[in-house]
Amino acid sequence: METSIKPKIIVGLGSCGIAAGAAKTYDKLLALSQSGKYDFELAKTSCIGMCYKEPLVEVQDKAGSVIYGDMTDDKVIAVIEEHFATDKIVAGMAVHSSYSEASEDAYFNGQVKIALRNCGYIDPESIEEAENREAYKAIRHILKSEMKQMDVIQTILDSGLRGRGGGGFPTGMKWKFAFQNENKQKYIICNADEGDPGAFMDRSLLEGDPHAVLEGMIIGGYAISASTGIIYCRAEYPLAIKRLNIAIKQAFDKGYLGQNVMGKENFSFDIYVKEGAGAFVCGEETALIASIEGQRGMPRKRPPFPAVSGLWKKPTNINNVETWGNVPWIINHGAPAYAAYGTTKSKGTKVFALTGKIKHGGLVEVPMGITINDIIYKLGGGIQNDKKFKAVQLGGPSGGCIPAELGHTIVDYDSVNATGAIMGSGGMVVMDETTCMIDLAKFFLHFTQDESCGKCTFCRIGTKRMLEILERITEGKGEPADMEKLETLADQIKNNSLCGLGQTAPNPVLTTLKYFRHEYEAHIFHKKCPAKVCKPLLTYTIDAEKCTGCTVCGKKCPSSAIEGGRKTTHSIHQDKCIKCGECFTVCKFDAVLVE
């Protein structure tokens, strides 16, 4: 962050910031700058990953930089005016600063930003700002020094970079296969279909630093001799698509894309964005290719792998957004610098979307090898309302849960796999004692069941049968044989499904069965939901000591199950109660008890 004489105010305008009201904050600041009261430059950036403090506003002046959090439109002007008037950090509002301690330093300091190196630091719609922070330096170096294709690939191999889309396949190896194919026409694809419901790493990177992804793809194109790159982006990310298209145009105008990239003969490269249409399974590479070709996105059998026969039957190299984003950094800083982070088999950093019952929800990039506890307590600040940490779900619907007892597990591909979960693409959903693990497994299975393309019998029907069993259990109609049935079905689905969707769909059920079997037993044998989530299993009663006879609950009860007059103790007729929970919600005196 360079400091100019004229102060600069930067507003974080990623999807997340906008959702938190950052656009209104920006408008307020725009009005302030137009009023001429203070002389400052107003700029935009994207997400810096600190969702829980959005909207974020950074002030850069001669002292350095300070980021203020929770800058909604009603607060921002007062804080900025005080900052300018006193020339000091406004007490209590700063979340991070280059020249002073601030409240959220722990969140920043535990991170290593490689893929997200520019997110929150540049205006993503300005190629010059990106260039000031190393964008297109790597491809310039490769082309000017006439680096051999195999040397580029070797650098990626040496860095130990593995695919960040979930599979974890060594990226350099994949490139090598595509390179070795002698077909004249080859393709590069960037998988930006990010389907895990509760993950937004790729979106933030695309919105915050689109040039990093473009440059990665250009380098990949050079390495394998491809001439076209396609970014398959989910349609639900309009801002990412818009910024990608702006970035592509800028890169084209500057000669980083198009005929003879940067004047290099024999290397031309174009990139365009293809919008998805809403199908989780299209994140799977062969389905994604079918979708680009305009068909239903159904996976097909591999081999042949895309490196041999991909888009339009030509050799194709697919990588995930974050994978591409790492590539230029590795070229610029060298394979050893990247491999210095991480564990023996998992190198570098990984971005996680930290959500759920966590105090500091947001986007974090951490070195591989960090423990789950460190992510949750050191970066994440612990559990909301200081409740008890119960488990964390990694890998979304394809992954599984890791219980609090295994919080010491380190984040790398092998250690996470050993627990039965998967690293996945980076969704990390934290759960506390109020989350019912069976309800959660049901949620994920519902998702995969709905998203199954229907090609394989076990994935199509098997998941449906599993879902029915889970529904029964959560309705209090579970049977003793259910757990075994679930395990049998899970096994069959895993072994008889064509693609990753089916093969991993049972994981959430299997891991909850493994670590939270007692919860299944409570539901099935005792008809109780320990987390008090599954409504049909709850019993509502009124505590005579606490009830003031205010009659509110009686008026709200949809099935007239509550008896009692004004100022007399109320009671619930269990046979009439439909367990809607309304009385519990409305009672102001905590007199309604749930069990």
Place this chain on the structure above:
Amino acid sequence: MRIHRIPSEKVKQEQPSVDLSPLAHLFEKYRNKSGSLIPLLQGTQHLYGFIPAPAFDLISKETGIETADIYGVATFYAQFRLNPVGKVIIKVCHGTACHVQNANAITDAVQDELEVKDGETTPDGLFTLESVACLGCCSLAPVLMIGDNSYGKLTGKSAVKVVRDIKETMKNEN
């Protein structure tokens, strides 16, 4: 399974008659480009808010792709709608983060308020209620989105208030 996206006879609505001539420029744009069926359907939906039944035959005639194949693609992807939608679409997030923060209560409350089920449109054609996966502001969970505005940290009650406020503004506009 994705077959669920085919609307049953019961929920099929009367379709307004539409003028298909604006599609001509789409056909021009994508003529002889391979793999352009999905962009064509997206363009159509952009124009009408849904894909009108007669558009299938026209697209088939213009592209030479079988109507059945076009229908197959349109029903495969969640984005495509085969029925008209309400003026205002209320998207309740049911991503993982919102689910663990009790998004069901939001949908329940809005369902009661509008007297429609998830995925349906109110009889007056004003509101469509939809469930969507992650809107990308998980730390504000549970979230709903109306137009370009997101509303976060909701409870059933505050969600109903949001909907009532919108109803009120729409009434005043008329």
